Amino acid sequence: xxxxxxxxxxxxxxxxxxxxxxxxxxxxxxxxxxxxxxxxxxxxxxxxxxxxxxxxxxxxxxxxxxxxxxxxxxxxxxxxxxxxxxxxxxxxxxxxxxxxxxxxxxxxxxxxxxxxxxxxxxxxxxxxxxxxxxxxxx
Numbered sequence: 001x002x003x004x005x006x007x008x009x010x011x012x013x014x015x016x017x018x019x020x021x022x023x024x025x026x027x028x029x030x031x032x033x034x035x036x037x038x039x040x041x042x043x044x045x046x047x048x049x050x051x052x053x054x055x056x057x058x059x060x061x062x063x064x065x066x067x068x069x070x071x072x073x074x075x076x077x078x079x080x081x082x083x084x085x086x087x088x089x090x091x092x093x094x095x096x097x098x099x100x101x102x103x104x105x106x107x108x109x110x111x112x113x114x115x116x117x118x119x120x121x122x123x124x125x126x127x128x129x130x131x132x133x134x135x136x137x138x
Contacts, residue, residue, distance in 0.1 A: 027035075
């Protein structure tokens with residue numbers, strides 16, 4: 001059996017306690033009195049327990065000040081977490097749609113410029129046509 005160090009230490013402590021309890025029954029009365037007096041003195045010298053202040057921090061997410069109505073599981077508490085996430089998602093979606101619309105508008109401008117301008121048919125076959133389009137955009 002593989003025992004960890006903690007398990008071995010705990011087993012050793014139990015064995016020591018059992019041995020001390022068994023040998024305590026065989027001690028003379030005078031030794032028991034001296035041990036009892038030493039225990040009373042040690043307890044009298046023991047430092048008194050003072051209550052200490054403890055700072056407990058609470059995890060607060062965006063939109064939740066921790067002062068929600070009827071605890072953290074209320075609808076207001078959940079709304080304080082969900083609402084900022086929904087606003088963020090809506091904002092990201094709006095930015096994506098705006099960028100797509102701008103791209104479509106840019107392509108439409110290029111198409112309109114090509115259709116309105118009088119280009120010779122050979123320009124469409126030219127490999128430098130993209131360079132011409134780049135000049136036209138400027």
